[in-house]
Amino acid sequence: MNVRTNFENYARSLDIDPVEAALMDVARAIQITLTMHREAESHYRGLANHVDRPGSPFEDLVDEIYASGSFAIHAPTRSRLKQDQHDVDAVIELSVLPGSDPEWILATLYKAIKGDPGSKYYDYLIEKNSRCVTVTYPDGVTVDLMPVVRLAGTPERVANLFHHKPETGTQYHKEVNPKGFADHFNRQIETSQIFQDRFNARRFLVDGETYETMAKRMASDGSMIKADTQPMPIHVPLDQKSPRVVALQLIKRFRDKRFRKHDDHRGKRKPPSIIMAAIALEAGPVKDNLVDEVISLATRMRRRIQDAESCLRLLEVHNPAHTPDVFTDRWPEQRSDQQLWARDLQILIDRLKTLQRVGFDPAVIQSTFDDLFGEKAGEAALRAYHQARVAQLEHGALVMKPGGEFKPAAPALGAGVGAASGLITPARANTNMGGVVPDDNCW
Structure with a gap:
C-alpha cells in the first residue's frame, strides 16, 4: 500500500473551516x-469489592456495579484541563428489600465505604448525599x-433508588433505569463519517502522527479502519464519537463554567447532564460540522x-427507556431556573454564530x-492551530509570501499531505466582533 498517496487522497477530500478546527481542538482538550x-473503572469496581468485603455491613449483598451518566454514553469530560480530574457516576445494585428505609441505605453505604481506621478508604473524603455517596x-x-435495588416484575434493570435529604426531612423511593437509558442512547445516536475523518486528519496535523502509524488505521482504499464494537462502557476515541456526543460534552463544559464563574449562577443547581442527553436524542439529524452541531443541540434545548x-x-x-423515570424531578425547581439556562444557551448560540460570521482571528478565538x-x-x-500550521508548512500545504503572510500552496502532482487539502484555511484577520444581545423574547 502506498501510504503517503492514500493519506493524501484521504486528506484532500476534507475541508475544515478554521473556526470549526478550533472548536475541535477544544473538544480534544477536554476528552x-x-x-x-x-x-475510573478501577475506582468504582474497587469500591464495589470493598463494600462487599467480609465484615462490611453489605457483605455478600452487592449484585453488580456499572458506570452510569456521562461515562455510560461515552461523554465524560475533564473537570480541569490542566489536571487529570474527572467525575464518575456508578450504580451499585444491592440485594436488599426494595422498600428499605432510604436513610438507612445511604448511611449504611457510607459506613461500608468508610470502614474502620486503617482500612483502604478511611482517610478519603467521603460524603453522604441525598441519593449517593461520593468518594x-x-x-x-x-x-x-x-x-x-432491582424491582421484580418490571422491565430489565428497572430499580428503586433511595432519596433522603436530612435538611428538609424528605425521603422516598424512585423508579429509575439508568442502564436502560444508556443502552437506548448508544443505540439511537447517529455518527458521521465526515466528522470522524476530520478528527483523524486533525490528529495527523496537531499530534504529528506519522504515515506509518496512520497506515495501521487505513484500509487499502485509504479509508479509516474502525475499532471493533465492545461491551459498554468502553473508552471511545474522539475520532469514533458521534458529533452529537462531542457537542454534548462541549455544552456540559459551557454549563460547568457558567455555574462556577458567574455570580448569578452560584448556589443554584445546574441543569443535570442526563436531561441534556435525553434532549440530544430529539435534536434531529446529526450535523457533520461540530460548530453547527453545538448550535443545533443548544437550540433544541432552548426550544x-x-x-x-x-x-x-x-x-x-x-427517560425514553422507562417513562416513569422522570429526569426533571429535581431541576428545574422553579421557572427562573430554566429561564437562566435558556439565556445561557442563547449566549452560546450567539457567540458561535458570530465566530462563524466573522471568521478566524486568533485573539478573538482565544477570548x-x-x-x-x-x-x-x-x-x-x-x-x-499553530502546531497544525507548522505541519502544513512541513508538508507543503502552505507557503510564506514575502510579507510574512501564509497562503495555500499550489496543487502539484505528488505533493505532500497538505497540498490543496484544505485541512485548515489560512486565518482571516478580523477583530470586529460587534455586539450580541441574548434573545430574551420569552421573558
Whole structure:
C-alpha cells in the first residue's frame, strides 16, 4: 500500500473551516484519556469489592456495579484541563428489600465505604448525599456511588433508588433505569463519517502522527479502519464519537463554567447532564460540522424550555427507556431556573454564530473560547492551530509570501499531505466582533 498517496487522497477530500478546527481542538482538550478511563473503572469496581468485603455491613449483598451518566454514553469530560480530574457516576445494585428505609441505605453505604481506621478508604473524603455517596480520591477524581435495588416484575434493570435529604426531612423511593437509558442512547445516536475523518486528519496535523502509524488505521482504499464494537462502557476515541456526543460534552463544559464563574449562577443547581442527553436524542439529524452541531443541540434545548415557558410550566423530560423515570424531578425547581439556562444557551448560540460570521482571528478565538469553556480552552485551541500550521508548512500545504503572510500552496502532482487539502484555511484577520444581545423574547 502506498501510504503517503492514500493519506493524501484521504486528506484532500476534507475541508475544515478554521473556526470549526478550533472548536475541535477544544473538544480534544477536554476528552478523558484511555488511562483515565481505565482508572475510573478501577475506582468504582474497587469500591464495589470493598463494600462487599467480609465484615462490611453489605457483605455478600452487592449484585453488580456499572458506570452510569456521562461515562455510560461515552461523554465524560475533564473537570480541569490542566489536571487529570474527572467525575464518575456508578450504580451499585444491592440485594436488599426494595422498600428499605432510604436513610438507612445511604448511611449504611457510607459506613461500608468508610470502614474502620486503617482500612483502604478511611482517610478519603467521603460524603453522604441525598441519593449517593461520593468518594474523592487523592488526585481529585470523584466517584458518585448510587445504591439501587432491582424491582421484580418490571422491565430489565428497572430499580428503586433511595432519596433522603436530612435538611428538609424528605425521603422516598424512585423508579429509575439508568442502564436502560444508556443502552437506548448508544443505540439511537447517529455518527458521521465526515466528522470522524476530520478528527483523524486533525490528529495527523496537531499530534504529528506519522504515515506509518496512520497506515495501521487505513484500509487499502485509504479509508479509516474502525475499532471493533465492545461491551459498554468502553473508552471511545474522539475520532469514533458521534458529533452529537462531542457537542454534548462541549455544552456540559459551557454549563460547568457558567455555574462556577458567574455570580448569578452560584448556589443554584445546574441543569443535570442526563436531561441534556435525553434532549440530544430529539435534536434531529446529526450535523457533520461540530460548530453547527453545538448550535443545533443548544437550540433544541432552548426550544424545549421555550415550549414549557409558553405554557407557564416547568420543563419535563422523561427517560425514553422507562417513562416513569422522570429526569426533571429535581431541576428545574422553579421557572427562573430554566429561564437562566435558556439565556445561557442563547449566549452560546450567539457567540458561535458570530465566530462563524466573522471568521478566524486568533485573539478573538482565544477570548471567546476562554469565556465560553474556561480553563484556557482558547489557549489550547491556538496552540493546536499553530502546531497544525507548522505541519502544513512541513508538508507543503502552505507557503510564506514575502510579507510574512501564509497562503495555500499550489496543487502539484505528488505533493505532500497538505497540498490543496484544505485541512485548515489560512486565518482571516478580523477583530470586529460587534455586539450580541441574548434573545430574551420569552421573558
